[in-house]
Amino acid sequence: MINLPFRPQFADESPYGAPQLDVPVCLNVNENPFAPSAELxxxxxxxxxxxxxxxxxxxxxxxxxxxxxxxxxxxxxxxxxxxxxxxxxxxxxxxxxxxxxxxxxxxxxxxxxxxxxxxxxxxxxxxxxxxxxxxxxxxxxxxxxxxxxxxxxxxxxxxxxxxxxxxxxxxxxxxxxxxxxxxxxxxxxxxxxxxxxxxxxxxxxxxxxxxxxxxxxxxxxxxxxxxxxxxxxxxxxxxxxxxxxxxxxxxxxxxxxxxxxxxxxxxxxxxxxxxxxHRGQLRKQIAELRASRDSLADDLRRLGLDVADSDANFVLFGRFPDRHSVWQGLLDRGILIREVGPEGWLRVSVGTPAENAAFLTALKETM
Ligand SMILES: Cc1ncc(COP(=O)(O)O)c(C=O)c1O
Missing domain, CATH: 3.40.640.10 (Type I PLP-dependent aspartate aminotransferase-like (Major domain))
Structure with a gap:
């Protein structure tokens, strides 16, 4: 067998990347959930x-x-x-x-x-x-x-x-x-x-x-x-x-x-x-996403969860004794979020109003 010149510093490394799964609701990589307009x-x-x-x-x-x-x-x-x-x-x-x-x-x-x-x-x-x-x-x-x-x-x-x-x-x-x-x-x-x-x-x-x-x-x-x-x-x-x-x-x-x-x-x-x-179209979308972020954070707090104040289009929430089981429970219901950040926390991206509602429903069932 040929001995390839692997670099020792990469020995235990794996490629970076969130799972790309084909599920109905993807709220895992902080994208803008609105597809480009027909004009764009x-x-x-x-x-x-x-x-x-x-x-x-x-x-x-x-x-x-x-x-x-x-x-x-x-x-x-x-x-x-x-x-x-x-x-x-x-x-x-x-x-x-x-x-x-x-x-x-x-x-x-x-x-x-x-x-x-x-x-x-x-x-x-x-x-x-x-x-x-x-x-x-x-x-x-x-x-x-x-x-x-x-x-x-x-x-x-x-x-x-x-x-x-x-x-x-x-x-x-x-x-x-x-x-x-x-x-x-x-x-x-x-x-x-x-x-x-x-x-x-x-x-x-x-x-x-x-x-x-x-x-x-x-x-x-x-x-x-x-x-x-x-x-x-x-x-x-x-x-x-x-x-x-x-x-x-x-x-x-x-x-x-x-x-x-x-x-x-x-x-x-x-x-x-x-x-x-086409940047003119963005202003309205961004305003909508910011408002959805704030109400998503409020909804999560109402469930008794800790929520980090967010200036972004995602919310970090927790804390779960077993965050992986919550992540998996959501995935089983067709919702992909991200298992990232300090132990016990999960991150959800802000989606369309329908996606946010589906996420909250699935989360309540999972919890
Ligand atoms: C904080 C931060 N910086 C940079 C990036 C990289 O984004 P891109 O390479 O798509 O511009 C990301 C992507 O998730 C990010 O979260």
């Missing part, structure tokens, strides 16, 4: 059809028209105008964050985050041979600033990953805490006097409650800040695979060093621009 589908087909005329050629490597559209979208969504050249895009925000670690972390460097948080973060660190250091969030899933400061100054990370709203808890990072982190991160990097890059992962930002700011507002002042976003969640385009980042020019320029050539296909660019042109 027609425009997407037209845009992709036009792109097809030049598919024999490599795509536009720098995709400035898409960056301009993303800049317009961010300005409308958050009130912050980001220069198109300060925007970077890739196949999902997962790829964006991998680019950040490839460019700034790697062997001999450290990446820090605070759990419970998005479970892909340690995988980016593993895949870039970066050291992974993880602190704990407080009981209510907020950041304990004393412990954040201690961990950051002892780990001296090249990159700090902070999801806001955080997955799987839904917790947003208050502006004062982010400001404090950005200030001390200006000198907490791998070498004396060097900064750590603070990535604020805003995958769920569009769902934040009124009065919760976006980190984009601090970009102009903090060159060590990078804000990542995605079209996979509120935008209702998880299948498109389009994530993006806003940061200073120097950070974006470094990302262009590590990206693969022509990483964003002509089809993706065309489809993303067509979807962005």
């Amino acid at each position: 589908i027609a425009d997407l087909a037209k845009a992709v059809g036009e792109a097809a005329h030049t598919l024999n050629r490599y795509p536009d490597r720098d995709f400035f028209p898409l960056r301009e559209d993303l800049s317009d979208y961010l300005a409308e969504e958050s009130g912050v105008r980001v220069e198109p050249s300060h925007i970077w895009a890739a196949n999902g925000s997962n790829e964006i964050m991998l680019h950040v670690l490839q460019a700034f972390a790697g062997p001999g460097r450290t990446v820090v985050s605070f759990a419970p948080t998005y479970s892909m973060y340690p995988e980016y660190a593993r895949d870039t041979d970066s050291k992974w250091v993880v602190g704990r969030r407080a009981e209510d899933f907020t950041l304990d600033m004393d412990s954040v400061r201690d961990i950051v100054f002892s780990a001296r990370p090249a990159v700090i990953l902070l999801a806001s709203p955080n997955n799987p808890t839904g917790t947003a990072l208050p502006r004062e805490q982010l400001l404090e982190i950005l200030q001390f991160a200006a000198t907490s990097g791998p070498e004396e006097g060097m900064a750590s890059i603070v990535v604020v992962d805003e995958a769920y930002s569009e769902f934040r409650r009124d009065g919760v700011p976006s980190a984009l507002e601090l970009l102009a002042e903090y060159p060590n800040l990078a804000v990542t976003r995605t079209m996979s969640k509120a935008f209702g385009a998880a299948g498109l695979r389009l994530g993006y980042l806003a940061a200073c020019q120097e950070i974006v320029d470094q990302l262009t060093i590590v990206r693969l050539p022509y990483h964003l296909s002509a089809v993706t660019q065309a489809a993303a621009r067509a979807a962005l042109a």
